[in-house]
Amino acid sequence: MSMELEATCPDCGEQTFYRAASTTLHLGEKVKWHCPSCDYGFVQINGIDSSAV
Numbered sequence: 001m002s003m004e005l006e007a008t009c010p011d012c013g014e015q016t017f018y019r020a021a022s023t024t025l026h027l028g029e030k031v032k033w034h035c036p037s038c039d040y041g042f043v044q045i046n047g048i049d050s051s052a053v
């Protein structure tokens with residue numbers, strides 16, 4: 001499982017996110033990704049972006 005993710009930060013333009021936390025749920029794996037250059041972060045469930053968590 002990768003600890004880095006290629007994604008562009010909408011706040012600062014950083015292009016590599018780091019895994020901040022992961023949790024296994026009944027519907028799959030929930031992963032929090034964090035931008036190392038600012039406080040922006042987002043959540044994926046089974047690799048799909050989710051803002052509903």
Ligand SMILES: [Zn+2]
Pocket residue numbers: 009010011012013014035036037038039040
């Ligand atoms: Zn950023």
